[in-house]
Amino acid sequence: xxxxxxxxxxxxxxxxxxxxxxxxxxxxxxxxxxxxxxxxxxxxxxxxxxxxxxxxxxxxxxxxxxxxxxxxxxxxxxxxxxxxxxxxxxxxxxxxxxxxxxxxxxxxxxxxxxxxxxxxxxxxxxxxxxxxxxxxxxxxxxxxxxxxxxxxxxxxxxxxxxxxxxxxxxxxxxxxxxxxxxxxxxxxxxxxxxxxxxxxxxxxxxxxxxxxxxxxxxxxxxxxxxxxxxxxxxxxxxxxxxxxxxxxxxxxxxxxxxxxxxxxxxxxxxxxxxxxxxxxxxxxxxxxxxxxxxxxxxxxxxxxxxxxxxxxxxxxxxxxxxxxxx
Numbered sequence: 001x002x003x004x005x006x007x008x009x010x011x012x013x014x015x016x017x018x019x020x021x022x023x024x025x026x027x028x029x030x031x032x033x034x035x036x037x038x039x040x041x042x043x044x045x046x047x048x049x050x051x052x053x054x055x056x057x058x059x060x061x062x063x064x065x066x067x068x069x070x071x072x073x074x075x076x077x078x079x080x081x082x083x084x085x086x087x088x089x090x091x092x093x094x095x096x097x098x099x100x101x102x103x104x105x106x107x108x109x110x111x112x113x114x115x116x117x118x119x120x121x122x123x124x125x126x127x128x129x130x131x132x133x134x135x136x137x138x139x140x141x142x143x144x145x146x147x148x149x150x151x152x153x154x155x156x157x158x159x160x161x162x163x164x165x166x167x168x169x170x171x172x173x174x175x176x177x178x179x180x181x182x183x184x185x186x187x188x189x190x191x192x193x194x195x196x197x198x199x200x201x202x203x204x205x206x207x208x209x210x211x212x213x214x215x216x217x218x219x220x221x222x223x224x225x226x227x228x229x230x231x232x233x234x235x236x237x238x239x240x241x242x243x244x245x246x247x248x249x250x251x252x253x254x255x256x257x258x259x260x261x262x263x264x265x266x267x268x269x270x271x272x273x274x275x276x277x278x279x280x281x282x283x284x285x286x287x288x289x290x291x292x293x294x295x296x297x298x299x300x301x302x303x304x305x306x307x308x309x310x311x312x313x314x315x316x317x318x319x320x321x322x323x324x325x326x
Contacts, residue, residue, distance in 0.1 A: 030062075030090055030266075030267045030270055031062055031064040031090065031091055032064075033064065033091060034064055034065040034066070034067055034091075035058070035062075035064060035065070035066045035067070035090070035091050035092070035093060036066075036067055036068075036069050036086075036091065036092045036093065037051045037054065037055050037066055037067065037068045037069070037093045037094070037095060038069050038071060038079035038080075038082055038083050038092065038093065038094045038095070039051045039068055039069065039070045039071070039072075039079055039094075039095055040071060040072060040073070040074075040075075040076030040077065040078060040079035040080060040094075040096065040097075040100055041070065041072050041076060042070060042072045043070055046127070046208070046210055046211075046255065046291060047076075047095055047096075047097060047255060048068065048070060049291070050095055050124055050125065050255050050288075050291075051068045051095040052068050053284065053287055054066070054095065054124070054257065054275075054278065055067065055068050057278040057281065057284065058274060058278065061274050061277070061278070062274060066093075074104070074108060075099055075100055075103065075104035075107070075108060075162075075164045075165075076096060076097060076099050076100030076104065077100050077104050077105075077108060077110060077114075079094060079096075079100075080094055080096055080100050080101070080112070080114060080118060080258075081110065081111060081112050083118060083258065083259075083260055084112035084113075084114075084117035084118055084260060084261065085112065085117075085260075086260045087260070088260045088261065088262035088263045088264075089260075089263065089264075089267070090259055090260075090263045090264070090267035090268070090270075090271060092259070092260055093121070093257060093258065093259050093271075094118060094257070094258040094259070095124070095255060095256070095257055095258075096118075096255070096256055096257075096258055097166070097253055097254065097255050097256075098166060098252075098253060098254050098307075098310050098314070099164065099165055099166055099253075100114070101114050101118075101256070101258075101307055101310070101311070102114075102307065102310040102311040102313075102314045103164050103165075103166070103169060103314045103318070104164055105311065105315075106314060106315045106318045106319075107163075107164045107318065107323065107324070107325050108164075108325065114311075115307070115308065115311060116261060117260075117261040118258040118259070118260070118261055119258060119259050119260070119261050119262075119263055119268055120256060120257075120258055120300055120303045120304045120307060121256070121257040121258060121259055121268065121271050121272055121275055121300065121303075122256065122257050122272060122275040122276065122279065122296055122298070122300065122303060123254060123255075123256050123296030123297075123298045123302075123303040123306065124254075124255045124256055124257055124275075124279070124288070124295070124296050125254070125255050125288045125291065125293035125294065125295050125296055126228070126252050126253070126254045126255075126293055126294045126296065127208045127209060127210050127252060127253045127254070127255075127291060127292055127293040127294075128208070128209050128226045128227060128228030128232050128252050128253075128292070128293075129166065129167065129170050129206045129207060129208055129209070129226070129227040129228070129251050129252060129253060130206070130207060130208070130209050130212055130216070130223050130225070130226045130227070130232070130235065130238065131174070131204065131205075131206050131223070131224045131225045131226075131227065131241075132197070132204070132205050132206075132207060132212050132215070132216065132221040132222060132223050132224070133145065133203055133204050133205075133221070133222050133224060134197055134198065134200050134202075134203055134221070134222075135219070135220075135221070135222045136200055137203050137204075137222075139224065141224055142224045142225050142239075142241075142244050142246075143244070145204075145224060146178045146180055149178070149180040149181070149182060150179075150180055153180075153181045154181070154183075156180075156181075156182040156183070156203050156204060157182055157183040157184070157185050157202045157203060157204070158171045158182050158183070158184060158185065158202060158203070158204040158205055158206070159185050159186075159187060159193035159194075159196060159197050159202040159204070159205045160184065160185070160186050160187065160193065160205070160206075161186075161187060161188075161189050161190045161193060161207075162186050162187065162188065162189070163184075163186045163323075163325055164323070164325060165186075166208075166251060166252075166253045167190070167193075167205065167206050167207055167208075168184060168186065168323070169251065169314060169317060169318070169321075169323070170206035170227055170249070170251040171184060171204070171205075171206050172184075172317060172321040172323060173248060173249045173250075173251055173317060173321075174206060174241075174246070174249045175321070176248065176249075176317075176320060176321060177241070177246040177247075177248040177249040178246060178249070182203075182204060185201075185202050190207055190208075190211045190212075193205060193207075194207075194211075194212075194215055194221075197221065198215065198220050198221065205221075206227060206251070208253050208292065209226070209232050209234050209235065209292035209293075210291040210292035210293065213234060213292055216235070223235055223238045224238070225238060225239055225240065225241050225244055226238050226239075226240050226241070227240070227241050227249060227250050227251040227252065228240060228250070228252050228294075229242065229250060229252075232292065233289070233294075234292045254296075254306070254310075255293075256296075256303060256307070257271075257275055259271060268300075272300050279295055279296060279297075
């Protein structure tokens with residue numbers, strides 16, 4: 001009887017042992033073919049630069065080609081949609097920003113759920129936004145700017161890189177926080193918006209530091225405040241919105257790495273491990289800081305919580321400001 005029980009018990013362990021062995025084999029075998037890194041923006045921008053940097057480092061570490069595929073459009077959600085619907089084997093990754101992951105879902109009807117259908121791997125970098133004005137506006141600080149805006153409610157407009165962008169939402173958050181009014185003028189990218197801002201057609205923009213820094217250094221744009229929790233290393237003398245008494249206007253642009261939802265846990269763990277190793281490389285730290293950003297240091301659980309909280313926060317802001325796509 002004892003022999004029969006023991007035999008039955010041993011047989012029952014075989015599937016579990018085989019499963020553990022298969023899981024370990026999957027992790028060791030990954031990746032077993034080229035990996036796509038999807039990007040929801042055109043070549044040359046911040047998202048693309050980050051993706052290509054990761055592709056180079058991942059390829060060297062994991063001994064397979066990592067190929068960047070640009071699929072711009074629909075507020076970065078085309079690339080996200082393709083990643084969400086790809087085979088859940090870890091061979092399709094996505095470099096995304098909070099524009100696609102936390103803002104667009106409240107403005108566009110999507111055929112996927114960005115929270116459930118995309119698994120977070122790592123926060124790559126956070127880039128602060130900076131409130132810049134045309135120097136001819138004449139305000140020396142945010143206090144003066146707010147006073148001028150309240151004195152002339154219809155006299156100010158702000159530029160953004162498009163409806164639903166972080167620049168757009170930063171402008172709406174600033175309006176709500178300061179109880180002011182200004183018209184939104186969307187452009188097809190920051191470069192075009194800068195031209196009109198410098199020319200004086202619009203007066204204000206809340207752009208990323210990486211995008212605006214060249215014009216700030218040349219004196220063509222005047223920085224008044226950064227919208228990050230801490231002062232920017234690139235602009236140490238510029239106060240934060242929170243310091244000025246407007247914590248609700250805090251706004252950053254973050255870039256994160258995702259994989260198709262449902263990817264095996266061991267493959268996800270391997271991706272998390274390699275990404276954290278890459279982010280610690282001195283050359284990667286230097287490159288990310290060169291973009292005006294703060295390299296990510298969160299655990300995957302913390303990053304998932306950030307994505308969820310940003311999703312909820314932007315949803316409320318969009319409803320409160322009555323933001324809609326044209």
